Amino acid sequence: GRRTLMLLGLGGMVASYVGVAVAQHIHAASPDQKWTSPLSVATTLIFIVSFAIGPGSIPWLIVAEIFTSDSRGKASSLCVGANWICNLTVCITYKYLDNALKPNTFFLYTGVCLFFFAFTLLFVPETRKKPVEQICREIKEQSLKCPPTVF
Numbered sequence: 001g002r003r004t005l006m007l008l009g010l011g012g013m014v015a016s017y018v019g020v021a022v023a024q025h026i027h028a029a030s031p032d033q034k035w036t037s038p039l040s041v042a043t044t045l046i047f048i049v050s051f052a053i054g055p056g057s058i059p060w061l062i063v064a065e066i067f068t069s070d071s072r073g074k075a076s077s078l079c080v081g082a083n084w085i086c087n088l089t090v091c092i093t094y095k096y097l098d099n100a101l102k103p104n105t106f107f108l109y110t111g112v113c114l115f116f117f118a119f120t121l122l123f124v125p126e127t128r129k130k131p132v133e134q135i136c137r138e139i140k141e142q143s144l145k146c147p148p149t150v151f
Contacts, residue, residue: 001128009054019043021106028103
């Protein structure tokens with residue numbers, strides 16, 4: 001299902017971020033280690049595939065499935081706007097984060113991906129082959145289980 005693909009994609013992104021972070025960390029400590037460059041390239045390719053499988057495509061599908069038809073247009077606009085703001089934030093802040101945290105920048109990104117993996121695991125319902133009413137009911141039931149500060 002879509003939730004499984006999202007978790008798979010986020011898991012692959014976490015693994016690839018760890019690979020890039022370890023490669024950068026080892027290269028910073030010992031620049032003569034030539035194997036860190038191929039590791040960085042390989043894990044970057046894994047990241048691209050993982051992103052395409054999960055966070056790159058699933059949000060576009062799940063927005064259409066999780067909202068009723070009367071609110072779908074506004075909700076989709078908000079979600080797409082949030083997506084682009086997050087992309088812009090990563091692009092703008094990477095240089096500064098890299099200068100401040102190098103060689104540990106990608107460990108920060110790993111933490112962010114782990115947070116969203118846990119969030120997806122705990123709060124995002126499976127939407128495949130379910131009517132909107134059932135999805136809304138499941139979200140409402142899930143929100144009743146959480147402390148009021150979460151929702």
